Amino acid sequence: MKDYTIHRGVDYRVYESEPTTFYAKCTQYGAGCDWLIRVTKMSRKFCWEIRKYNGSHTCTRATISQDHSKLDSNTVAEAIKPLVEVDPSIRVKSVIAKVQAKFNYTISYRKAWLAKQKAVESIFSGDDLVPNIRVLHRVFWSYYPCIRAFRHCKPIVQVDGTHLYGKYKGCLLVAVSQDGNNNIVLIAFAIVEGETSEAWHFFLSNLRQHVVTRDGVGLISDRHDSIRAAIARSNGAWSPPRAFHMFCIRHIESNFLRKFKAPYLQKLIVNIGYSRTVREYETRYQRLRERVEANTNWLDRILREQYALAFDGGYRWGYMTTNLVECINSVLKGARNLPVTALVKATFYRLNELFTRKRAEAEARINAGHVFSELVTSKLHANQRAAGNIQVSCFD
Structure with missing residues (x-):
């Protein structure tokens, strides 16, 4: 009934x-239109039967509205379900465009947002709920292709870590690495109650047990107290020689500025971290010390191995910041307002798409390499035959 009136x-x-009767009249009934309908549910026939119907509407709207009263959020939610299943983080503007294309009406931003929330709840939560369900406290997950990668x-x-900002609060913790072609590889996720010491210990313990199983690994993070506390209680899993914990130089710069309110020294702090030789480090360190001795006293509380290239032993691989993981946080921004199951599925679909694309690229390169190899081989054979013919003719 709604679909009919919306399209007309x-x-x-x-x-x-x-439950067994539906009766409606045109809003213009008695004022230029006699449309009405009465429908009754036939229990024996298991169907609805139209008992009274006056035919098509004969009214015309005085004004054309951009929206329709029967195009409510429930109707929109049913219409956009296929889109939400594919991409739970679909933008509200895309929902409005889809409704406009399907129904020829432009709904409000609020109606589109509400419809999206109902579609997400219906797809990922509605029918899966069971009585006496146990509520999770934290969840860690990784995918086997990521572990292998x-x-x-x-x-x-x-x-x-980055905060979730939808109906369900908490933090999303992410771990990333990078391959030899500088492609970012997501290797693990966790949803926790917040960036607490217990939450980071949960994440780092599972990361060490299930994903990062080799030794000699460099770990880069900010200087959050909870991360340092979690590493301290890791029983050596994230300490030398098994792992080497280092800090993002941008976070050290930010902490320094918050402490001393000296923006003119920010660049010098960063340059100290980027020093590649001991001599270069000492020169810049003394320059900072000449300004105010308290500056270097504060910096001395941080081990040089944790922020300076000259002393990192090569375990940083040249990475001075946590930009790789922060890029991923921005990519997942649209999914951070979803329920837990929807958020997990969003990471699965996006990583599945990434690995599928990378596999196709790799196969294309392999095939191109085979074609090139065959061309080179055939060319060599042709040259050899030509050289053999010349030798024979010279001999004759």
């Missing part, structure tokens, strides 16, 4: 809506 550009008013990546891991 007419409207009706419900006078009776019961890390074996071929640089022995470097960057971790960071």
